[in-house]
Amino acid sequence: MRSFKWLVPTVYIVFLMLPIYWLLNMSFKTTNEILGSFTLWPQTFTLENYQTIFSSSEWLGGYANSLQYVVLNTVLSVAVALPAAYAFSRYRFLGDKHLFFWLLTNRMAPPAVFALPFIQLYSAVGLFDTPWAVAIAHCLFNIPLAVWILEGFMSGVPKELDETAYIDGYSFPRFFTRIFIPTITAGIGVTMFFCFMFSWVELLLAKSLTSVNAKPIAAVMTKTASSSGYELGLLAAAGSLTLIPGAIVIWFVRNYIAKGFALGRV
Amino acid sequence: MSTKTQNNHAWWLVLPVVLLVAFNAVIPLMTVVNYSVQETFGDNVFFFEGVRWFQDILASERFHDALGRQFLFTAIILAIEIPLGVIIALCMPRKGVWVSVCLVLMSLPLLIPWNVVGAMWNIFALPDIGLLGKTLNALGFDYNYTREPMDAWFTVIAMDVWHWTSLVALLAYAGLTSIPDAYFQAARIDGASAWSVFRYIQLPKMKRVLTIAILLRFMDSFMIYTEPFVLTGGGPGNTTTFLSIDLVKMALGQFDLGPAAAMSIIYFLIILLVSWVFYTVTMRNED
Numbered sequence: 035m036r037s038f039k040w041l042v043p044t045v046y047i048v049f050l051m052l053p054i055y056w057l058l059n060m061s062f063k064t065t066n067e068i069l070g071s072f073t074l075w076p077q078t079f080t081l082e083n084y085q086t087i088f089s090s091s092e093w094l095g096g097y098a099n100s101l102q103y104v105v106l107n108t109v110l111s112v113a114v115a116l117p118a119a120y121a122f123s124r125y126r127f128l129g130d131k132h133l134f135f136w137l138l139t140n141r142m143a144p145p146a147v148f149a150l151p152f153i154q155l156y157s158a159v160g161l162f163d164t165p166w167a168v169a170i171a172h173c174l175f176n177i178p179l180a181v182w183i184l185e186g187f188m189s190g191v192p193k194e195l196d197e198t199a200y201i202d203g204y205s206f207p208r209f210f211t212r213i214f215i216p217t218i219t220a221g222i223g224v225t226m227f228f229c230f231m232f233s234w235v236e237l238l239l240a241k242s243l244t245s246v247n248a249k250p251i252a253a254v255m256t257k258t259a260s261s262s263g264y265e266l267g268l269l270a271a272a273g274s275l276t277l278i279p280g281a282i283v284i285w286f287v288r289n290y291i292a293k294g295f296a297l298g299r300v
Numbered sequence: 301m302s303t304k305t306q307n308n309h310a311w312w313l314v315l316p317v318v319l320l321v322a323f324n325a326v327i328p329l330m331t332v333v334n335y336s337v338q339e340t341f342g343d344n345v346f347f348f349e350g351v352r353w354f355q356d357i358l359a360s361e362r363f364h365d366a367l368g369r370q371f372l373f374t375a376i377i378l379a380i381e382i383p384l385g386v387i388i389a390l391c392m393p394r395k396g397v398w399v400s401v402c403l404v405l406m407s408l409p410l411l412i413p414w415n416v417v418g419a420m421w422n423i424f425a426l427p428d429i430g431l432l433g434k435t436l437n438a439l440g441f442d443y444n445y446t447r448e449p450m451d452a453w454f455t456v457i458a459m460d461v462w463h464w465t466s467l468v469a470l471l472a473y474a475g476l477t478s479i480p481d482a483y484f485q486a487a488r489i490d491g492a493s494a495w496s497v498f499r500y501i502q503l504p505k506m507k508r509v510l511t512i513a514i515l516l517r518f519m520d521s522f523m524i525y526t527e528p529f530v531l532t533g534g535g536p537g538n539t540t541t542f543l544s545i546d547l548v549k550m551a552l553g554q555f556d557l558g559p560a561a562a563m564s565i566i567y568f569l570i571i572l573l574v575s576w577v578f579y580t581v582t583m584r585n586e587d
Contacts, residue, residue: 151332252416
């Protein structure tokens with residue numbers, strides 16, 4: 035009985051890989067082969083779909099735009115969440131519990147509710163159709179999450195560390211940047227991973243807040259799917275390319291990922 | 301945990317977060333509330349309508365149907381993903397290279413943009429050229445998710461299980477790995493059965509992370525939009541039109557600002573209420 039345990043994760047991972055395999059499979063096929071026959075692997079292997087993407091400024095621009103707002107959002111979220119998480123983990127202050135709950139309620143807000151007001155708000159402040167609009171809009175759900183995870187990690191750091199540093203004559207900013215941040219690098223890594231993840235996968239707000247200049251890759255894909263008939267091969271190739279940033283990021287944080295999912299609270 | 305000191309200057313540390321989130325949350329929420337009590341015929345002319353839109357939405361069959369579908373969907377995926385995730389976590393290796401391999405491969409679906417998830421399952425499930433659709437049809441099922449409501453539901457649920465079970469499994473795994481080995485040794489000496497080890501050691505230790513898992517899965521499945529929209533477009537008919545899809549249709553498609561805003565507020569309040577009740581009940585039992 036015990037020795038067959040490995041079967042469960044194996045079967046599950048095979049189930050996870052099947053649709054991904056099918057996407058990759060499609061991306062290397064010609065349109066004729068996709069529509070004309072059912073084949074388990076490409077009979078006429080082609081890189082044509084990828085060539086189309088890499089020679090088009092619209093496609094490449096889409097990837098660049100997406101990565102741009104994701105990186106902006108990650109940096110912004112973590113930068114403002116760090117001091118806030120420190121305050122929540124170390125101090126009691128007026129309205130702290132209410133504030134924390136209010137922050138979390140924003141994680142519960144459906145993006146669909148905010149799509150229209152966001153378009154108006156970001157048009158009014160002149161940020162519409164810039165990466166900044168999406169980066170700041172994604173803060174709505176990423177900042178609460180970042181504060182939550184970082185607070186978990188920081189609460190695990192003994193308070194004596196702070197007290198000793200203050201006795202040694204460190205000022206708060208110097209202590210925070212020189213001593214405290216280096217001790218929770220794992221937590222920061224996990225937090226950045228989560229911010230990256232949720233900003234990278236979100237589409238509704240990213241699409242609503244951009245039109246031409248800052249269009250994310252997801253929007254370019256949707257347009258291709260609807261305008262030029264149904265180019266499945268091209269769509270599959272574009273989809274396959276969106277797997278790469280995620281895969282790279284996972285590889286970097288693989289040892290911390292489980293702890294991060296528990297929001298540092300295990 | 302360590303005791304916290306009272307210090308109201310800590311407000312300066314949370315100020316940037318408060319400002320940034322307030323900019324994103326308070327102003328749009330005010331806009332929504334504003335719309336929800338007014339009627340407009342364009343040209344930025346508004347008339348006060350009071351609670352009419354709320355009465356309309358609460359009485360409308362369209363909203364009841366979408367809400368019913370939403371609760372059914374969330375209940376089904378929770379009933380599948382939570383036990384499945386726990387089982388997978390229990391069976392995962394504890395140490396060695398396979399741990400990293402499992403974690404990396406299992407995280408992969410979580411980092412795929414949601415429209416790509418929809419597109420991927422669309423291609424995967426096509427009855428004529430998709431691996432899943434073709435296989436099911438070859439096995440004798442009459443499967444076509446663009447035509448048959450039951451098939452569409454099956455596909456949307458399979459997609460969500462594919463997409464999110466890893467989150468539950470990783471959380472449960474994090475809870476399991478935090479149990480000291482001594483517990484298991486003690487259980488072995490006492491001759492405890494596998495079931496009692498699970499019931500009295502592993503399950504209590506996973507309670508915290510499972511609470512997080514259920515909360516996150518509830519919230520996110522209740523807000524689901526992109527994946528089913530790309531996969532089925534809410535169809536066939538309206539059979540997979542969940543709340544967010546319905547809302548976007550109303551707000552951006554038909555531009556019915558008043559009803560859409562009223563629906564937004566009801567929608568948000570339902571999520572808040574369920575999350576709050578669940579959270580307080582589980583946390584009370586913990587004490």
